[in-house]
Amino acid sequence: MVLSRLVGARVRRKEDPRLITGRATYVDDVRIPGMLYLAFVRSPHPHARIRSINVEQALAMPGVVAVVTGQDLRGILKMTDEIGGEGEDAGTVQEGATSPRMFPMAVDRVRHVGQAVVAVVAESDYQARDAVDAVQVDYETLPAVVDPEAAMQDGAPQLWDELPNNIAMSYDRTRGDVDAAFQNADVVVKQRMINQRLAGVPMEPRGVVAAPDPATGGVTVWSSTQAPHWNRNDIAKNLGLGQNQVRVIAPQVGGGFGVKIGAYAEDFILSGIAYHLQRPVKWIETRSENLMATHQGRAQIADVEVAADGRGKILAYRLNLIQDQGAYPKDTSLGVLTSLVVVGCYDIPAIDLHIRGVCTNTMDVGAYRGAGRPEAAYYIERAIDLIADRTGLDPAEVRRVNFIPPEKFPYTTIVGEIYDSGDYAKALDKALELSGYQQLRQEQAAARQQGRYLGIGLSSYVEICGFGPWESATLRIEPSGAVTVYSGICPQGQGQETVFAQMVADHLGADFDQITVQFGDTATAPQGNGTMGSRGLAVGGGAVMLSIEKIREKLKQIAAAMLEASVDDIELADGRWRVKGAPDKSVTLAQIAAEAYGGTLPADIAPGLETTDFFRPEDETFPFGTHVAVVELMPDTGEVKLLRYVSVDDCGVIMNPMLVEGQVHGGLAQGIAQALLEEVRYDDNGQLLTGTLMDYAVPKATHLPVFETDHTETPTHLNPMGAKGIGEAATIGSTPAVANAVIDALEPLGITHLDMPFTPEKIRTVMQEARP
The missing domain is CATH 3.90.1170.50 (Aldehyde oxidase/xanthine dehydrogenase, a/b hammerhead)
Structure with missing residues (x-):
């Protein structure tokens, strides 16, 4: 896909001036x-x-x-x-x-x-x-119950008469010969894993x-x-x-x-x-x-069991999952969302899934950055490292031997999801190269000789985003040539105001500074489904492109009439609509717009330049990537020092690199914070223990290193831009990368798993207990 003048460029955000000067309106300003x-x-x-x-x-x-x-x-x-x-x-x-x-x-x-x-x-x-x-x-x-496993037992306090044993949802699926795979496996790893409850x-x-x-x-x-x-x-x-x-x-x-x-x-x-x-x-x-x-996120208990051969190739995967739904099951899809990408980037031939959603006397659990997909990535990426630990293989090579090869795309996984496109080894190789992985392993060996606890963690993830079922856009060109886009999405900082203006400027020849993009008002925007699940560009942008293409055709008709040329001979070049081979015969968008509203159009061209369109994607998109984390543990204090963080993400075609980097940085902060800091806690009686920011830890700049970010670019065929989505990717990849790094640092002490968050208290305790 050939990128044009603005699309693909590092264009500054149109939103920022009003935000950084305090001129924006929030609800409390009304x-x-x-x-x-x-x-x-x-x-x-x-x-x-x-x-x-x-x-x-x-x-x-x-x-x-x-x-x-x-x-x-x-x-x-x-x-x-x-x-x-x-x-x-x-x-x-x-x-x-x-x-x-x-x-x-x-x-x-x-x-x-x-x-x-x-x-x-x-x-x-x-x-x-x-x-x-x-x-x-x-x-x-x-009587109250806050432990979802206890809530499922006979005799537990019941929240709802219509939910026996407090079970709000049940989902069971088996695909492939799971039992035979486990019977014939060279290696079987089992681990209980907790995705702790988080606040947004x-x-x-x-x-x-x-x-x-x-x-x-x-x-x-x-x-x-x-x-x-x-x-x-x-x-x-x-x-x-x-x-x-x-x-x-x-x-x-x-x-x-x-x-x-x-x-x-x-x-x-x-x-x-x-x-x-x-x-x-x-x-x-x-x-x-x-x-x-306000509803909370994650809150899953998973019993993971994986069978593999001697090369580390996964033969089957069993997952028993309990999703804490809270008191009022706001979203019963979370456990199922986890199951949709539970196999991650890997070609796994058999799977057995048992998922239960359980009500407890706690705040509701709903979507939180990634909504089910970070949990899935955590389980499979921890399992990969457990296989590597058991077989003595390098974690990078266990990932490589299990990757879905690029020639198999589009690829239908064992759970039935169709991955649109991917080249997972390419992202892994780039991350290993940028991080200097082999050199890091050598440094780790030397550090261990010195009694230092250095850990290196990998995570190769895939996520599902670009959810439909459809999205809308209205595009209106005023008589002056100024353009307004109304979209049914509703961003909260993702930057679509900028990227939609880039698209309009490039494809219509509009002045970037005279393009206004508006969201969030049901009186002006066409019916829409909002912004979530990294769908703003992948689906909302698809609707904008449909409107752009319709307006382009009409602009060509009007320009052809004005220049006395065939419609097929009209092209947009250097911001002007001109006759091919005759660059001196051209008109601007403003001139065409004036003609469109001027009353002198040919009888076969309707006045005006406005259209509303709805884009319905065929399926979801599947961004992916590989992250590398390097940590050092301080035995006396339990502090986890994050020394380096390298991420290579693939969100398809990049429309604005600066916006992608911003989303990656924010996602990394939240994913790393789950691994190291954050946890919503209730006591056994159901009282909230983390009800202020003095008790609930959020990341600060001092907790994070300078991120080293890069990308590969694998387009999707599912929307006109080739874009997949980036809003949740870094959160999904970062939590297991940091977790794997911490466990890798603890390996000399014989520790193969520890539940998040890896607080100094927890790390110091396990290190003191495990050291001679």
Whole structure:
């Protein structure tokens, strides 16, 4: 694919000036005359019945306008005790899954700490928060369960009557002759692996402003969301309004990472109360609320068993997986998403999968950067290193012998996923070369002679992204030649405003500075599915390209009429539409646009330059790569020093290298942080122990080295750009690379596995216990 003038170049982001100067608008910046403020009474108990609620004192406090209980909310919302899942059709409920009936605010029972019980509405934020303390709730505490394995046992506390043993979903698949493979294997490795629970911690917590709309008789909602159309559709359904009576605006969104997908309870509560009171209402999440009431990620327990021959070639793979769903199963697809890429980059002929989603008295678990795919990569990449350890082979060579060869693409895996394209050995070789892998092994041997604990970790990953089912774009050229693109995606920093403008400038001859790209407003953007799963460019960009191609054809027709030439002889070159072989006969986009709206077009050409198009990809795309981590462990303190980090990622055709690097850097920080730092913890009674950023560790610059990043480029045929997606790739590759490095450093002590996070306390303890 030949890259043109702007596409493929390091173009600075159009978004950045307003962001770095503080001129961007976030939900908390929305100010409306007569605005009220809302604060929540949240449950202090992980499991309890609500005996009674007394709101009289709160109602009598200064500035308080309303105090709304769950029972009151029943009279405001039109829902039948059920809130939508992630999308208007709650499409994340999987085969073998049961979705219990839920309501945005507790009515008679709470099931996790932080669940909303009462909403207090007042003239100021401070008055609302003060009145929260005056609400009296009488609870009858119930037994709680936070361990998903314990929750599955007979006699465990039951969260939902319709979910025996708290099992929300079951998924079992066997492909190939697994038993025979294990019977004939030279090597069998078994390991229990934990993917600890994580918090998304976006820089901007969630927020909602809802206001009545006199024009439609409905509501306008500002929400920090990744999918405004999904929220609009769910809110309209649950308020009993038409979708054209509800407008959802996602202004600037300060980070999402999956935890802002779909409508939350607060979206329904704010919308319903604003509609009921006919006054605007605002709620901005505090950081403590964010850590206990915004859905969390990962939270899996996996028993992995792999059979291999003497060369390290994997013959079969068994996975028993328990996915902690939290109290309200927001997304029952997570365990299944893990299974879709559980074989990673490898040609594995047989597999046995047993997956259970289990409810516990904890906050819901949903999508978090990668959503199931980082977990899958962790299991298979740790298994590869266990095979290498058992056979005495080099971990790089075990990966190489198992890779799907490039001539087999498109390749259907044993679980049925069709990998579009790949050259995994190429990425591995480049990573080994850039890191100086052989030299690193020599340095490691020398360090061990000196009593130092140096570790080298590899990770070769593949991920699934570019999810459909479709995405939309509207492209409009004004009479002046200025261009506006409206897209159904809703980025939170990925840079699509820049890359879509690059595409338009190159393919239409538009002035880059006169291109505006708009997202996040259901009143202006065509129906869309939002930004998640690295679909913004791969699917959203496909819709933009469809619109570009339609407009190109019309531009050629108008230019041909203006230049008195055949349409087939018109080309775009050097930013002008000209006659082939006669560069002096040309017109600009602005001249064509003026003609399109000027009333002198030929009768067979319709006026205007505007189109709306929907792109439906045939399938998902599968980016891949190899990462190398180098660590040193400090026995006296347990500190893990990350000395070097090399990543080679393949996201297909790169539209803007600077944007790719930014996504890789952010993804690496989050993936490395899972390995070394982060964990949401509840005590045995269901109380949250990591409810502030003093308790929940997030990475700082001092934790990370200067990243050494590079890429290979393997295009996909599944969209017009050849782009695969990069938003989650580095997170997926980095966690197992760092984990493998830490375990490799511990190898002289006979330690072959340790569960994340590798905190100094944990590392120091195991080293002190294992050293002579």
